[in-house]
Amino acid sequence: MAYYAGPVAMLIDEFAKLPGIGPKTAQRLTFHILKSSPTEARKLARAIDEVKDKISFCEECFNVTDQVRCEFCRDANRDQEAICVIEEPRDIVALEKTGEFRGLYHVLQGAISPIDGIGPDDIRVRELLKRLGEKEIKEVVIATNPNIEGEATAMYLARLIKPLGITVTRIASGLPVGGDLEYADEVTLGRALEGRREM
Amino acid sequence: MSLYKTRGIVLRTHKLGEADRIVTILTANHGKVRAVAKGVRKTKSKFGSRLEPFTNVDLVLYKGRNLDIVTQAEIIDSLSEIRDNFDRITYGSAMLDLANKVSVEGERDVSLYNLLLRALDVISKTRKNFRLLLIAFDIKLMAISGYMPKLERCVICEKKTGAKMRFSFEWGGVMCEECSIADRNSAAVSSATIETFTRLMRLPLSDIVALDVIARLEDDLYLIVRDYVNYYIESKLKSRDYLGQFTYN
Numbered sequence: 510m511a512y513y514a515g516p517v518a519m520l521i522d523e524f525a526k527l528p529g530i531g532p533k534t535a536q537r538l539t540f541h542i543l544k545s546s547p548t549e550a551r552k553l554a555r556a557i558d559e560v561k562d563k564i565s566f567c568e569e570c571f572n573v574t575d576q577v578r579c580e581f582c583r584d585a586n587r588d589q590e591a592i593c594v595i596e597e598p599r600d601i602v603a604l605e606k607t608g609e610f611r612g613l614y615h616v617l618q619g620a621i622s623p624i625d626g627i628g629p630d631d632i633r634v635r636e637l638l639k640r641l642g643e644k645e646i647k648e649v650v651i652a653t654n655p656n657i658e659g660e661a662t663a664m665y666l667a668r669l670i671k672p673l674g675i676t677v678t679r680i681a682s683g684l685p686v687g688g689d690l691e692y693a694d695e696v697t698l699g700r701a702l703e704g705r706r707e708m
Numbered sequence: 709m710s711l712y713k714t715r716g717i718v719l720r721t722h723k724l725g726e727a728d729r730i731v732t733i734l735t736a737n738h739g740k741v742r743a744v745a746k747g748v749r750k751t752k753s754k755f756g757s758r759l760e761p762f763t764n765v766d767l768v769l770y771k772g773r774n775l776d777i778v779t780q781a782e783i784i785d786s787l788s789e790i791r792d793n794f795d796r797i798t799y800g801s802a803m804l805d806l807a808n809k810v811s812v813e814g815e816r817d818v819s820l821y822n823l824l825l826r827a828l829d830v831i832s833k834t835r836k837n838f839r840l841l842l843i844a845f846d847i848k849l850m851a852i853s854g855y856m857p858k859l860e861r862c863v864i865c866e867k868k869t870g871a872k873m874r875f876s877f878e879w880g881g882v883m884c885e886e887c888s889i890a891d892r893n894s895a896a897v898s899s900a901t902i903e904t905f906t907r908l909m910r911l912p913l914s915d916i917v918a919l920d921v922i923a924r925l926e927d928d929l930y931l932i933v934r935d936y937v938n939y940y941i942e943s944k945l946k947s948r949d950y951l952g953q954f955t956y957n
Binding site for chain 1: 720725726751752754755756757758760761762783786788791792793794797798801802804805946947949
């Protein structure tokens with residue numbers, strides 16, 4: 510039995526497909542749009558339209574971009590001799606917020622996962638090697654997630670890239686700032702100790 | 709409140725929502741358990757590395773209607789040496805994958821838990837014989853699951869097999885040439901391969917690391933055991949395709 514007029518039901522259904530949005534939230538969003546001004550509603554429609562039309566992957570680093578090359582690859586002021594390898598475009602934002610890295614990026618668009626049968630050919634490894642061959646890169650910083658898939662990817666890349674004479678580094682893992690030592694697990698705390706430095 | 713404690717090895721994890729994961733654990737006394745670990749993907753999660761695959765953990769779980777919820781986790785052995793070596797991760801993952809396929813939710817299987825724990829412990833310390841260890845693990849797992857193949861005599865006529873024999877997945881053992889018409893899908897196998905098969909079945913895993921098996925024999929045995937496993941679990945293991953597709957050094 511249909512409780513809502515066709516277009517309303519359709520919008521509720523579409524919202525409910527989004528991650529983290531259940532039927533109740535979908536209803537609330539739909540009625541919010543019904544109440545809002547036509548210009549506001551059209552703005553949302555246009556934003557969705559544009560993101561699908563204009564956004565593609567940077568042909569160099571596979572970040573999302575609205576041009577052929579992304580803003581980091583176009584920026585001549587960045588260190589052209591260091592590449593930071595990450596799993597997803599969202600990781601760039603996290604790293605950029607630190608302000609600690611001024612080099613280039615390479616988005617793998619995934620990680621090697623032996624248990625799921627995802628191998629190096631399923632992510633952008635070949636493209637990374639091509640970049641390393643074409644450019645004068647001195648350091649590759651591997652910033653994949655510190656979980657089993659990320660570690661497997663890091664280890665694989667290190668074995669592949671080191672013979673090319675390029676320095677391969679891995680971001681450190683250890684205790685989160687503002688946390689308590691007593692709650693740290695053995696693996697994390699062990700790594701924090703391993704990576705300790707002189708003061 | 710229905711909380712319960714158990715000990716188990718984390719087999720695999722799946723992302724759930726924004727920051728959660730569903731972890732699949734092979735426990736010592738509750739069989740396979742699937743439970744939600746809330747917020748594990750956050751940097752400051754109280755779980756940290758405790759619910760990563762390969763970890764042997766003591767858990768406190770809250771019995772849910774569908775999935776249980778992990779409330780506490782304490783590491784017994786992180787087996788973190790596995791994560792430091794690519795081959796250990798790939799071959800270890802192949803073991804986790806098979807253990808995941810054969811274990812059943814809520815069905816206690818201590819011998820499977822013990823076998824996996826021993827195999828992971830051995831793999832975490834070795835630098836060689838990864839594939840041989842995996843083969844031995846597969847054989848031992850089939851044996852404790854009730855599929856121990858018959859290797860001394862023909863499965864059908866009970867006679868000693870001659871130099872020419874075949875391995876039947878369906879009958880679960882070797883066949884002499886005369887009886888092999890009973891199973892057209894059987895595979896040709898040499899007596900040397902069967903000898904190695906028997907050795908791996910008898911030797912403890914810790915001794916297999918030191919074993920020296922001719923590459924050709926190991927290749928033959930790998931294929932036989934792989935097909936035997938696939939036949940019984942009635943599916944292919946994704947983690948195995950990967951081992952074949954991709955070897956490097």
